Amino acid sequence: MPTGVHIREPREQLFDAAERVLLRDGPNALTSRAVTAEAGVAKGVLHRHFADFDAFLADLVLDRIARIDGQSAALRRSAGTGTVADNLTRALMDLFGPVAVAIVSLVIFRDELRARLRQARPTGVPLMTEAAAMIASYLAAERDLGRIPADADVDTLAPTLIGAAHLLYADRAAPTPETTTVRKVVTTVIPAAP
Structure with a gap:
């Protein structure tokens, strides 16, 4: 070189x-x-x-986490439009693109990377925690608009939805889940989603 x-x-x-x-x-x-x-x-x-390779990887993950902010803002703006189920289905399909799934695997795979990320993100699995916050924020907006039940526990529904959707995408060798499959997960976890 x-x-x-x-x-x-x-x-x-x-x-x-x-x-x-x-x-x-x-x-x-x-x-x-x-x-x-x-x-x-x-x-x-x-x-x-970068100080070393794990510092590089930590910055890579944090950079990709920062991209969720844009996705989160777009999802919140969709509150009150379309259907809750369609909005969540699109958001999950965008969220669980191949790069995000691979980064979650990387975080789980590398102990030193997880330790470094804990300094910046002390709780949860990086990327998944931010994704759950994005979904919870959106669900709260929809709850405020009366499009999901007023007693909906968005702080429980959001990580449940993220976990269920992640299982659909976790096998990197499997075909990407169909929209109907993701939508079924959404309507099962959030049954009142129109």
Whole structure:
């Protein structure tokens, strides 16, 4: 690899490369060498921007968690429009894209990564905890609008829905669940969802 070549947005380039390796080869194959080779950069580039590989992985996960904020805002804006079941089905299908499922596997697979993430996110499984908060916020908005029962326990329904949906997507080798399958989970967990 040539030295002295300026790399635009090295963090994003490395994050994107890590995602490609993770999607193609799984968490076992994710090494600093695999990431830098995939990114087409010298290994030193990663270590110039991150203290070590687990710091890189923690930043990757935190960056991907930050993307949930945009999804959360869009889901909250959908409250009162369409149907609750359709809004939740779309949100879950967007949430559990291949990258998110692979990142959850990565977090579960690497003890040191989980330990580092606990410093920034002390409770729950990173990504899933934020996803549950996103769903709870949306359900609270729909409850306020009278579209789900006033006594709906959104703080219990949200993680239940996230857990049930995650089981549909957890097998990376299986085909992506059909919309009707995800919608069935939504209407089973939240039976009053129109």
